[in-house]
Amino acid sequence: MKFFKSKFFIVTAIAATSVAAVFTAMSLLGYSSYVKSAVNFIAAPAQKFADTVGRAVDGYTSYFSEVDRIKKENEQLREQIDSMLDEVQSAKAVKAENDELRRMLEVKAEHLDYKFEQADVIGREDGNYMTVFTLGKGKRSGIERDMPIIAGNSGLIGRITDAGETWSKADSILEMNSSVGAYVERSRAAGIVTGDYELSRKGLCRLSYLREDADIEPGDRVLTSGVGSVYPRGLIIGTVTEVGFDESLREKYAIVKPYAQIYDLSSVTVVTSFEKYTEE
Amino acid sequence: MKIKAVNVIRMILSGVYIAAAVLLQCSVFPHIRFLSAIPEVVLCAVVCVSCFENERFACVAAVCAGFVLDTVGGDPLTLSPLLFLIAASFSVFLSRRVYFNRFLPCAACALASLFAGAVKTAVILAVRGAPVGSAVAGSALPQFLYGLIVFIPVYLLTALHHRIFRDGEREGRRASV
Structure with missing residues (x-):
């Protein structure tokens, strides 16, 4: 194809290679460039807006993407609730027994002959x-x-x-x-x-x-x-x-x-x- | 060379479209990950736009999109301009060869580009010390698959955008005749 032999394409290709090489090298050597700063400065407000949109979308999609995690968490919570209910139940039984024994003590105090x-x-x-x-x-x-x-x-x-x-x-x-x-x-x-x-x-x-x-x-x-x-x-x-x-x-x-x-x-x-x- | 106003508008809108893709990839899709991967929306957009636009615009847009993506995305390696240029060139080349259909060359090009992108991800991860198997299965493959899923709506949007302007151009021609 003619285009790939054209001056425009060759220049663009050289430019792209140069950009890749220069900015990668600068980044790896720890230098920051004004061009990147400017691009980020311009993009920041739009990025912020897009991030807000992303968060909003995330709120809806998390219902689906986190189903497994939520299921597991749900099971764990159910187990916890079961064990806590058991504890509550046994505590209630102990309390009832305690109350009964307390009342018995009162009865005993009332009727010493019993x-x-x-x-x-x-x-x-x-x-x-x-x-x-x-x-x-x-x-x-x-x-x-x-x-x-x-x-x-x-x-x-x-x-x-x-x-x-x-x-x-x-x-x-x-x-x-x-x-x-x-x-x-x-x-x-x-x-x-x-x-x-x-x-x-x-x-x-x-x-x-x-x-x-x-x-x-x-x-x-x-x-x-x-x-x-x-x-x-x-x-x-x-x-x-x-x-x-x-x-x-x-x-x-x-x-x-x-x-x-x-x-x-x-x-x-x-x-x-x-x-x-x-x-x- | 005389450039028509309608073509300028179309190119500007294509630029905006690619910029929107950059924002989507950098800010929206990180919230909508698929198997913890982010799709290559910009690559898909560049490939699709290259299929429909003229060669010069496609190449410039690809280099700019790659640069902006790496800058906004914070990638220390600025390799995307080069990779996107290759993808755009490949897309232009294929679309000019296959006259009867736009989708097939576009899809083939997207497939190849996304595969290359996935390989790049796997290589970078492996270089950074991740096990190759995990890098491929955990990042590269999901990225490739997610990219393929995203490619369809990106292509449809690009085709729609192109069709609107093509129809407008035809009507303008008829009016002038």
Whole structure:
């Protein structure tokens, strides 16, 4: 081609070679050139603008280009969250146990004659007509039949109905066959807390055999009277939610909401020894 | 030699186009890397412009673009003016040989130039002490591939730019007749 033999092309080629050689040599020798400075000075504002555009574009493209990194980071964060949740969960369990033990200490301080045995609820036979708790301790731990069991907040739960070497079964006060001697803390009105099929489904029980003129109101606390020698005196059974009058029996009755969270138990305290109440 | 105003405008716009390519390569594409490589946008632009413009303009534009790119990009080696001149000459040569199609010579030239650019990158990295395998696989090859991807839109833009001016020129001729 003619052009490549033309003076113009030869001059341009020589110029390009010279520029490459001179500026490369200057750069390698550490000299800066005014020409490069001028070019950079002129280009700087445009470059700044282009860089801003690049950053803006980068913001959008990073969604795609960083997917792998973000995925990995996400997985790591998930693992961290899982382990932290585990820690939180175990901390909660420890706190709950701590609270329970603290309350037990208070109960112990209140009732110096009591001896306790802590037991975990390892089973719950939730049948259609009764609820039986299986506890993880039995005779080896000093647990016997008819010992009362209480919750961490010293609310009465029920009593041991059967005990093996390493296990025991317990009924709650909501069961129909349960009857606990009780009295109203405020007025000392006495009665018997019994289980009722309809009420037990709502987590409630019934205070019966109250005298016609018994002084009882919703909100009153109901405690164990100690009569019958199964339960010690002074354990909290629950709070009166409703008061009624049975026309046929000519007596008052009350609906009691148990103080213990009977359907939400993970561990209980068995009162293995206490001073029997005697009426003076 | 009489130069028409429309050709002057076209050349100026081609210059602006190459300058924009320099800015893209130096400031925008570093944010949009492909496998940590930046495409040779300016090389593609120079090759494409050379296919459509006259020889003299192509050569001058290539040398200027190479110089500005190395200066703005901060490359200590100012080899681009020479490499771009070779690429532009090759592009001019091929486009004048193949009459029936513009794309094929342009693509062939771009392929060769991008390959040469990738080889240059690999050699520089190897000279600086990088393992050759890593230099090729980690930098040269992605740069080559990214360059090929970028070449298509660059070519289309250049062709569009050329077509607009060619149509304008034809209409001007008709009006004068």
